[in-house]
Amino acid sequence: MAILVTGGARSGKSAFAEQYAMRAGTRGIYVATCQPYDEEMIDRIGKHRLDRDGSGFPWVTAEEPYDAAGLLHRLGEQAAQDAKDGIDLPVVLIDCLTLWLTNWLLRIEQDPxxxxxxxxxxxxxxDAVTHFPGKLIIVTNEVGDGIVPAYPLGRRFRDEAGRLNQRAAAICDRVFLVTAGIPVELKALAYRWDEPS
Structure with a gap:
């Protein structure tokens, strides 16, 4: 089962995703896509790690800024083996999709x-999300509600993030929007085209 959690900056989406994971399983793998580009990011990453360690929930952190697909495949293979051996599967939480996208955009920015x-x-x-055999929670950001970025890379990021979020939402079983710390399950509220107008 794959779940997408989206929202704006400081909306409470990561906290909600972590709480959801703690209720959905007995242990978790936290896939961190953030790269520490500066001191502030290093401090932020450290604080998040301390918060997870202090939660009382057994998290294992896997830092993967680029090859999240490969990591999901490896975790899926391990999950299949664990299931055969009767071992309780961990909940996997990816935080976050838009940082993964940022990493790739910066890597390929000058590449034709x-x-x-x-x-x-x-x-x-x-594809890795679609075929993941366990419980998977993915955090992403809503970035298209603000002003149009003034520079080409910013506009490309906004457009790519919007497309990526739409594709991820389409394949996830549940999609939550978190605003002001309040989660709303979007797929349950979504308009159905087969309904009468």
């Missing part, structure tokens, strides 16, 4: 074939 590479990596990741 970058658009193709990003499409390839996105497809690999979404």
């Amino acid at each position: 074939l970058g658009h193709d590479r990003l499409a390839e990596e996105t497809t690999k990741l979404l």
Whole structure:
């Protein structure tokens, strides 16, 4: 089962995703996609790790800024083996999809074939999400509600993030929007095209 949790900055989406994971399983794997580009990010990452360690829930952190698809495949293979051996499967939480996207956009920014590479990596990741055999929670950001960015990379990020979020939401079983710390399950509220108008 895959769940997408989206919302704006400081909306409470990561806290909700962690609480959801703690209720959905007995242990978790936290896939961190953030790269520590500066001191503030290093401090932020450290605080998040301390918060998880202090939660009382057994988290294992896996830092993976680029190959989230490969990591999901490896975790899926381990989950299949654990299931055969009767071992309780961990909940996997990826935080976050938009940082993963940022990492790739910065890596390929000067590459003329970058658009193709990003499409390839996105497809690999979404395929891994689709085929993941366990409980998977993915955090992402809503970035399209603000102003149009003034520079090309910012506009590309906004557009790519919107497309990525739509594709991820389509394949996830549940999608939550968190605003002001309040989660709302979107798929349950979604308009159905087969309903009468």
